[in-house]
Amino acid sequence: MAKCNQCGNDYDKTFQVSRDGQTWTFDSFECAIQMLAPICAHCSCRVIGHGVEGSGKIYCCAHCAEEKGVQGLEDRV
Incomplete structure (x- = not known):
C-alpha cells in the first residue's frame, strides 16, 4: 500500500500524477486537486x-x- 501525499491515507488503490519531473501519490482525485490545481x-x-x-x-x-x-x-x- 502507498500513502497519499495530500492526506496521508495508506490505501491500496492509490494512483500517481507526474508533472514537471515530479511525481505524487494520491488516494483520490479530491486530494490531487487540493495539492495540484x-x-x-x-x-x-x-x-x-x-x-x-x-x-x-x-x-x-x-x-x-x-x-x-x-x-x-x-x-x-
Whole structure:
C-alpha cells in the first residue's frame, strides 16, 4: 500500500500524477486537486477546468480576470 501525499491515507488503490519531473501519490482525485490545481487569482477557488490566463495569472473564468483588470478574455469564443 502507498500513502497519499495530500492526506496521508495508506490505501491500496492509490494512483500517481507526474508533472514537471515530479511525481505524487494520491488516494483520490479530491486530494490531487487540493495539492495540484491552481488557485484563481481573484476568487481563490481551485481551477479544475481549463480556466483562463492573463497578465501572468490564472483565473477560473473571464469574469474573475476582468474583476482584476484583465481585458480581452472570453470564457467561450
